[in-house]
Amino acid sequence: MKYLRQFCVIMLVTFLGEILYMLLPLPVPASIYGLVLMLAALCTKVIKPEQVKETAVFLIEIMPVMFIPASVGLIESWDSLQGILLPVAVTILVTTVLVFAVTGLVSQGVIRKSNRKSTKGGSDS
């Protein structure tokens, strides 16, 4: 019954996220409201980690599979993409690599700088 209870808690929080999405006029999706609500509930100990943990781990583990239907949907947008395929492909490739590198290097730089300052901070790498 543990899993059922955990699934119930997760679904309730998700549902609350949906309600917020319907009530608030912001361009924030239900999943992000839910994520923030779940984090707040955990921080305030309204929900204890063991009340959601195993089911959450399971859902996160199978997450890649959930992207398959939308990705297969690419065959539907194929026709409208065809005319601008090359420039779009270049834009996607260049910006994705660039964003990845900039984000990683900036945060790594900040971490290393503060590590040097606080002689032997508890970094684990």
Next chain:
Amino acid sequence: MNEILKDSILFGVSVSLLGYEAGRWMQKRYKKAIFNPLLISVVLVISFLLLFHIDYETYNNGAKYIGFLLTPATVCLAIPLYEQLELLKNNVCAVALGILSGVITSLTGVWILSRLFSFSHEEYVTLLPKSITTAIGIGISEEMGGIPTITVAVIVITGILGNVLAESICKLFRITEPVAKGLAIGTSAHAMGTSKAIEMGDIEGAMSSLAIASAGLVTVIFASIYANFI
């Protein structure tokens, strides 16, 4: 084929799961980034549908129920994040600056390349939210006058790319801090990249999850300014 499968719910679900299992098998066997289970499964499912002349609609009739779990699964990303909250508190500066610089890079990159390829306003704003999670991206694209279905396609391609290339880019740019790796993956390739970050480690996964939400929200703010540029 369409006639028989049209009312089947489990056809789409089974094909997706089998495709993913095949992808995982190939990943184990060949151990190369290109044998990414998500990429392989998408290629296999698309080939299967084309080969047997099955409509996307027939497939999605059942497959959409897998997608339905995406919202609760995203909510669950709060749990690994909560477990790494100490780490987040110790690295607030790195997190904020990393994500902010990533979002600005994404928007500026799309802007410059759109100028270069002389994209119309419609095409430009369609590409603008390419690095963020689909649910927020569609909203931005719609609001700015883009084409939401193409935005979804672009976001998906970005996600697959981030997922497949994550380890190589980390190596190439010598990004070794787990916190930095996670932030980079989540900011550049949203939830699809995050599933890769989770495989890489707990810290990577938590930071990537954090970046999905944060980068998405920061993009909402900045995209409305960038949308006026073309």
